[in-house]
Amino acid sequence: MIRQNQLKGSNTIKDPDEWTTGDEPMTGAQHSYLKTLSDEAGEEFDEALTKAEASKRIEELQHKTGRGLNN
Template identity: 55%
Template sequence: MSDRNKPKTESLAKVEKDPEDWVSGDDPMTPAQASYLKTLAEQADDPDAYADGLSKAEASKRIDALREKLGL
């Protein structure tokens, strides 16, 4: 398969936007983020990682940190 015909998923997977740069980053975290963050905080035995009222960007950063801590 030539490079021209290869799926572009490899290059797209490497593109991540910093949560600080999100247009909606200051919006409240979504219910899905809240649930996942709470679950990860419990699994990591880090109850302070979860807090009500986080922004989408802050929740995303905390989720990433907990995933790294847990090796996920």
């Protein structure tokens, strides 16, 4: 599957590994959404994730639960 940031000419979505603030704690919005997704997927919720890690985990759980996907 092609991620949006891999599309030729797309510079609007940056890989979380390239975020300058990616090593900061996840945001409140990420925390809330990740908790919801984790519960729905029956997966463990890790409160200690960074912004970048939370973003990746959200993407994984969206695929698992079918939430938040536009394709």
